[in-house]
Amino acid sequence: MRRDLAEAVPDIAWPTGIQLTQYRTELAAAVHHLMELGYRDGGGRVPALTLWQRQFETDPEYDPSLCFIALDVNGIVAVCQCWTSAYIKNLVVHPRVRRQGLGRALLLHAFKVFQQRREGFVDLKVLEDNLRARRLYDSVGMYAVRREPVPV
Template sequence: MRRNLTEAVPDFIWPQDIVLTHYRPELAEAVHQLMEMGYQQGGGRVPALDLWQRRFETDPEYDPSLCFIALDAQGVVGVAQCWTSAYIKNLVVHPRAQGRGLGRALLLHAFNVFQQRREGFVDLKVLEDNVRAQHLYESVGMRVVRRELVPG
């Protein structure tokens, strides 16, 4: 899916009691656990912690300032892991924080950051059967971009 960043990004309010920070290695285990939980609900899988952290922190598109971590009093409740290519790699919200607008706030925050970086678009991938996520993405102005296959 794709969001045109030349269009205005709606204002948003962070849910009460949420603090936003950036990825730091000491948060790796909690972020990894949340991603594992999210992938169980939305399909897919996450490598073991050591492998995931090594791949994440050494990826050429890695920038810790583009990995937005939402915290509440109990710990990590939301992650928007973005790459420097204006790509949202992962978006996960803990079940205890779902339904409060946190996923929407993380997306809109990422859009604002990419606008400030003068990006024209932001992209992400979503499984076709993940209808709940698709509705969220559409509600913030993202549109389906169809893949074009080259005849072989």
């Protein structure tokens, strides 16, 4: 899916008690754990922590300032991991804080950051049967640009 960044991005309404930070090595285990939790019901998978961290931190498109992490009083509750190519690699929200607008807020934040970087579009991939995610992406102005078969 794609979001045209020439279009205005709405103001961000952050849920109460949320603090935004960026990725740091000392947060790797907690970020990894949230990704495992988020993908437990399907839609993706995450390699073991050591491999995931090495792949993530050495990727040519890695920039820690593009990995947005939302925290509340209990720890990390959401991650929006983006690449320098204006691509959203992962968006995961902890089940206990879903349906509070956090995923939407992180997406809008990413759009604004990429607008500041003078990108034209932001892209991501989503499985066609992930209706909850697709509804979220539709609600922030994203649209389908290409369909790819899912390997079985």
